[in-house]
Amino acid sequence: MSYDLDFWKYKKDIYLDNQDTYEKCSDDQLIEGLEDLEIESIIKDIQEEYVDWKMKESDIDFENPEGKGAFQIFTTKQFIRFDCYGMEGDDMNRIIEVMSKYDCPLYDPQVPQRYDGR
Template identity: 45%
Template sequence: MYELIFWQYLDEVYLNHQLVYEALIEGEMVEGLELLPVQVILNRIASVFDTWEKVDGDSWKNPKGKGAFQVNTTPQSIQIDCYGTEGKTMDKLVSIMEEFKCPLYDPQIPARYDEFYEEEE
């Protein structure tokens, strides 16, 4: 499994990413994070992956047999667990979340990829 997690800081807020990640996976609310349009994001994922088999309300499986992913949400985060998923599929998921200004935090490294947003300012 490869875990991807996304959240958005409020303007002018910068917290320890690892501590934010740990709180979010425990289901805690984190002061300084935006509330996300969770249903809109889930609808967008479903739209982009409309050729994939929807296993249940929050899981998709590639009909060609190359991977699957499950989406877990809190009001402040989107966590996507990828199982045997190709890199290009993970890139698509990251791109979807970038549409909502939620950069990737990769807990395996650990690193947050929010340089893109800092350049825009």
Template identity: 40%
Template sequence: MYELLFWRYKEGIYLNHHEVYENLEDEIPVEGLEELPVELILRRINSVFSDWERVDEISWKNNKGPGAFCVKTTPFSVKIECYGTLGTSMDQLVDVLDEFKCPLYDPQIPQRYDEMSEK
């Protein structure tokens, strides 16, 4: 499994990304995160992956090739668990969340890909 995690900071707030990740994993509230339009994000993912089978409300699998993923949300974060998913498909997921101004945090590295880390 490969995890992709997304959240958005409130204006003027920038926290330790790994601590934010750990708190989100432990379901500890994190001050300074913006509420996300979770339903819109899920609809957009469903639209982009319309040729994948929708297994349930939060899971998709590719019947034409490798990969499956599960989208777990809170009001402040989106975690996508990828199972054998190709990098190109993961890039599409990153692009969808980027549309909602939610940069990727990759806990495997750990690295957050946002405008502050690019400076």
């Protein structure tokens, strides 16, 4: 089963329609009102968090050698999506924790809901 976890950061005093933002970001569109993310730093932090996981062909494909789960990372300047496959909830929560350091709350398109307290 696959599940995607999506993250972006609004500029100060801006709040857009989350589903529309998700769809545009997924289509690789840049959106006025979103901050650029520190993609290289985020990827580095994810690599450190999942150091025990095996990176596949690139630095954006990860596989759990000790059990279930894998994920791939898709990025733009303003958006990062983690496509998770067969992952345990605790392993997905580790991604959410890393992204919280960058003030990027989770948007869950499966629900759809953004977990930012609004």
